[in-house]
Amino acid sequence: MWAGRLGNMLICRRHADEQHEISGRATKDMHIVIVDTSRVVLKVVAGMLEPQGHNVDVFTDSQAALDFVTYTPTVRVLITSLEVRPLSGLELCWSARLIAETNRPLYVITMSSARNSRNLAEALDSGADDFIEKPPGAEELHARMRAADRLTTMQSELIRLAETDPLTGLLNRRAFLQRVRDAADRVGNHGDMSAILVDIDHFKRINDEYGHDVGDAAIQSVCKTIAEEGIVGRLGGEEFGIVLPHRPVTDAEALASRLRRLVEALRIRGARTPIRLTCSFGVSQWSDGDTIEAMIKRADIALYEAKTTGRNRVMSAAADLVLARAG
Structure with a gap:
């Protein structure tokens, strides 16, 4: 009996030691x-983090820091003093939280040399995830980074699950449209952008004749073929969208024609013989003063024309005229 207890104690002690070793390790980069505002503080805090493998950027100007965080999606942690300018620390926290709400993992920590309940409450109410005294101790700072790592990793996974179509790994419809809207903002009214809608021909017949597992395999094969460039998403069922920011409609027409040939050459494993399939394509372009919905609607009209005039073809919407494109 004592031997059994001793064995259990040794196992528990080894497990505790392993857990302690894990908790003491640095987080991944x-x-x-x-x-x-103090370069000394920046140097001290950065000096604690950089030896752990983290990529650290420092700023004395809070507006410059906000601009950098806004346009650098790799930033996962923002550590800011409350006593910064021209934006106050609370304003910076609030702005950073708005960035994080656009489906982006970001952990915000405020620092203050005057730790009190009012400062803590104001920081948390302004969007901070954590609060630390300035200057922070190394052990406490590393523990905060482990917490930031855990939370942002979880946020990344939740965002991925919320944005991804589970069958294909492509963007789902909501995420696709949001990415396209973001791209349209960057392109502006006078920039180039084009759209392609793709639909698998006679997909219901594939499901009915060969089963839904073959239908799923067909969808996955088409997705692997078309997910070459641009913003690509599954819009529903057997329909997919491709948007090419900063690319004219001629590029989209050429890409659609090449993808049509690639899909036509696909062979899906069947019970007895390989199964062939084709896709129809509708193309449109971004116009001055356009909306995303209007651009995609024109591509949808062109796709409908491709479907009703024989399938396995590319149709392009130019103004009010829909033109057939030779494969």
């Missing part, structure tokens, strides 16, 4: 931004 993270991109961290630190903001403080």
Whole structure:
């Protein structure tokens, strides 16, 4: 009996030692931004983080830091003092939280040399995830980074699950449209952008004749073929969308024609013989003063024309005219 208890104690002790060793390890590399008016504080905090393998950028100007975080999606942690300018620490926290709400993992930590309940409450109410005294101790800072790593990793996974079509791994419809809207903002009214809608021909017949597992395999094969460039998403069932930011409609027409030939050459494993399939394509372009919905609607009309005039072809919407494109 004593031998059994001793064995259990040794196992528990070894497990505790392993857990302690794991908790003491540095987190995987993270991109961290630190903001403080004091270059000494920046140097001290960065000096604690960089030896752990983290990529650290420091700023004394809070507006410059916000601009950097906004346009650098790899940043996962923002550490800011409350006493910064021209944006206050609370304003920076609030702005950073708005960035994080656009489906992006970001952990915000505020620092202050005057730790009190009011400062803590204001920081948390302004969007901070954590609060630390300035200057922080190394052990406490590393523990905060482990917490940031855990939370941002979980956020990344939740975002991936929310944005991804589970069958194909492509963007789902909602995420696809949001990415296209973001791209349209960057392109502007006078920039180039084009869209392609893709639909598998006679897909219901494939499901009915060969089963839904073969239908799923067909969808996956088409997705692997078309997911070459641009913003690609599954819009529903057997329909997919491709948007090419900064690319004219002629590029989209050429890409659609090449994809049509690639899909036509696909062979899906069947019970007895390989199964062939084709896709129809509708193409449209971005116009001045356009909306995403209007651009995609024109591609949808062109796709409908491709379907009703024989399938396995590319149709392009130019103004009010839909033109057939030779494969």
